[in-house]
Amino acid sequence: MxxxxxxxxxxxxxxxxxxxxxxxxxxxxxxxxxxxxxxxxxxxxxxxxxxxxxxxxxxxNYVTVLTSSGMQTWISNSIVVSFASTTISVAISVLAAYALARLKFFGAQTMARSVLFTYLVPGSLLFIPLFLIMSNLGLLNTLWALVISYQTFNVPFCTWMLLGYFRTIPEELEDAARIDGCTRMGVLGRIILPLAGPGIVTAFIFGFTNSWNEFLLAVVMAQRSELRTIPAGLYSFQVGDVLLWGQLMAAALLATLPVIILFTLVQRFVVQGLTVGSVKG
Amino acid sequence: MELSAREVKQRRIVWSRLLGKDAALGYALIVPLLLVIIGLLAYPIISALLLSFQDRRLGLPGRFIGLENYAELLFRDRRFRTVVSNSILFTLVSVAGKLLIGMGMAILLNQRIKARAMFRGWLLLPWVAPTFVTALTWRWMFDGTSGIINYLLMLFGVITSPIAWLGNGATALLAVMATNIWRGFPFFGVSLLAGMQAIPAELYEAAEVDGASPWQKFWHITLPGVRTVLVVTTMLSTIWTFNDFQIVWIMTGGGPAFATHLFATYSYQVGFSGSRLGYAVAISTILAPLLIVMILALSPLIMRGERE
Structure with a gap:
């Protein structure tokens, strides 16, 4: 035992x-x-x-899959959507998480709580209203529909993660810099961001894989083949009568590889405690 | 009327007492977050609620019909009854399976094992792999004619002829539950392992001095030690499992004969194949009260864990 x-x-x-x-x-x-x-x-x-x-x-099968124009489009859509949506999410989350972790203002606690709350709201409740919003905004025929709607799960997730990370950075470092005449934004840029580097990279990688794997919104929003990401593309690929399992599995494996590689990187970052070193040094 | 410099300063002090000393910068930094929460979460949730009171077809304006959608769901929709019982069974069995197998994984990795970190990473693979890939792969493995599962079962003499796993109701539900368990158990495993590693070794040493059996040690030390993480993981998993879409949609599409339809898949089908958006939304909003209760019960536990 x-x-x-x-x-x-x-x-x-x-x-x-x-x-x-x-x-x-x-x-x-x-x-x-x-x-x-x-x-x-x-x-x-x-x-x-x-x-x-x-x-x-x-x-x-790999040759067929990689040279098919459909799969090439889906791969590039997946990269564009995951990259763009996660970059936006992380930018929003860094600012918000710093404010919620460090600054004292009315409503900060409530805000932190509502971030967690929204993180737990399942996508199955949101996909129809999000579809209508994107339709009203005229974005359904663009990749923006996915980039924007992916903020619903990435922003709460990244903010929550970074909130925890920022809290582990000793406040003394910040106080010292402020005594030396640094502004709050200066502190964020010069002290917090470099120290939070691994946390931000981790949040980015998690956000990226979440977007990369997202299925429901991808199927709902991208109704034309050239707008599909890999999950939605492969799903449409298997709707036909004959399932080409060889090609399907080749494509599925190709879609899995980046996720597993990224995850291996994150595992290392999670373990690394950068703050400990900085206080000692 | 111009304010004097002194008055301006005083007003600032009053404001900062009311709102906190970092109010200006604090609010400025959370504006983007607020926009996301209001525009992409609060507004859709409220509009979902409003939609559920409407007869709304794809591409047409809605018509207010009060509680009609809910009345139809609760009293006249026999398919919805099947969806409710499927969802409950699917969630109970899947979460229980994930919990048991995950607990086994945590106990296993909590032993003195060489290269524990490597094994932990390895066993996490089902959780890391994209769910749509998992669903596709298991659909292929459960294939009725050429699936590897039939092949193996026949090879070992468990069955004599192939079973159409995804072709009949009871086995299809079993298959999607098995897939869900496979995907989800590592999350329980690593969470519980983290909880177990935080239990002080002295407790076990003391129990050993007293001659406690492995079972007694598990029951009186390990289980109470991981109680909070167990509750949090189970509740999180219950929310996720209850709202599962991908596995069922890819493996069975909710069939055969509605045997595997869950809330999310039914909602999707009604909304996008049947074009009844108002009714589709009512299918998910009817769960909202339950969901809110669960989230409210869960958040303080997570917040507490965060502070520790």
């Missing part, structure tokens, strides 16, 4: 690693199967005898 105490017996070790093995297997298998399917020609995808064994593999 605990980390302390005696050394484990051999039997207990075997049990422990067996259970761990089962967890790893269940977690990994769908990814393996995705990869395997993506590397096969259509007739092998359905071949019973060769369900699990990697033979006769080909990169043809």
């Amino acid at each position: 605990s980390e302390s105490g005696r050394r484990r017996s051999l039997g207990a070790s075997i049990r422990l690693y067996t259970v761990l093995g089962v967890y790893l297997l269940v977690t990994t298998f769908p990814f393996y199967y995705m990869l395997l399917t993506s590397l096969r020609v259509p007739k092998d995808v359905y071949r019973r005898e060769a369900m699990l064994t990697p033979d006769n593999l080909t990169l043809a």
Whole structure:
């Protein structure tokens, strides 16, 4: 049960690693199967005898997917939408989170609470009114519809995250700078932002992946193929009668890779405590 | 009438006493946030509420019909009844599954294990992967004719002929729940693990001196130690699971015969395939009171965790 105490017996070790093995297997298998399917020609995808064994593999599906104009458009839409919406969210959130974490003014507490509250409001409640708003603004046929509506989940999320991060930056650093004649905005620019760098990068990466993965609003807002992001594009791809699982899995894997790479980066940033060093130094 | 410099200064002092010393800059910095909260959250929520009192078709102006949508939902819409029972079953089973498997993961990773950080990152993969990818992949794995799940079950002699998992009601609901559990258990796992690692080791040492069994240690030390994080994670997951859209929409589209429709998928279908926006919105706003109660109960717990 605990980390302390005696050394484990051999039997207990075997049990422990067996259970761990089962967890790893269940977690990994769908990814393996995705990869395997993506590397096969259509007739092998359905071949019973060769369900699990990697033979006769080909990169043809990747070539097809990456050279199709539809997928190229969806990838570039996903990049543009995720990048633009997250940049805006992070800019809004940095200012707001600094104000809510550090400045003393009437309503700051209530505001911080309402940020959390709005973060918890599910998208299923918002998608129809957001669709009508974008329709009224005449934005439905542009990527702006997604860039703007993604603020609904990214701004509360990033503000909440940065709020926690700013609170960990020692106030003494700020006081010292202000005694030296720095203005509040000067403090934000010269002291807080550099120190909060990892926090801001983390918020950006989380925001980016949230936008990258978003499905419901993407399906609702982008009704024409050239406006779709990858999730909505792949969904439209699979509505037809024949499902090309090989290509679909290749595209799905391509959409997953950036997310996993970004996540690996964030894990490191989360662990890094930059503030500790700055107080000591 | 000109104010003297002294009067101006005095007024500023009065204002700063009322609003706080950093009021001017503070309000200036939260203006963009306020715009988002008002324009993209408060306004849509209020307009959702107003829409739910209307007969509103796609592309047409709305007509006020009072509580008619709600009356239809509650008393005349038999499909909605199916949606409610599907959602409750889906949420209960999925959250319970995620909780149990996640608890197992946390206990496992809380042992002395080499390369724990690597395993934690690895087991987090289902949570990290985009949900639409997960839904597509599991749809393919549950395929009735060529799916790997049928193949494996037949290989090990569990079944003798393939099952059309997504083709009939009961198994389709099972399949979407299994997928949801697979995707969501790591969130419970890492949250509970963080909670467990904050429990002082001395508690376990003392219990061992007293000869407590592993089960007793779990029941009397681990579980109380992770209580808050357990409640927060479960409530968060309940909100998310209850409002799930992607997994069901991609895997089954709510079918077969409505067996897997949830609130969000039904709302989407009524709104965009059936073009009845007012009714579609009523399907989600009818949950709002429950949602608000849950969020209000949850926020202080999260705020407290934040301060600790």
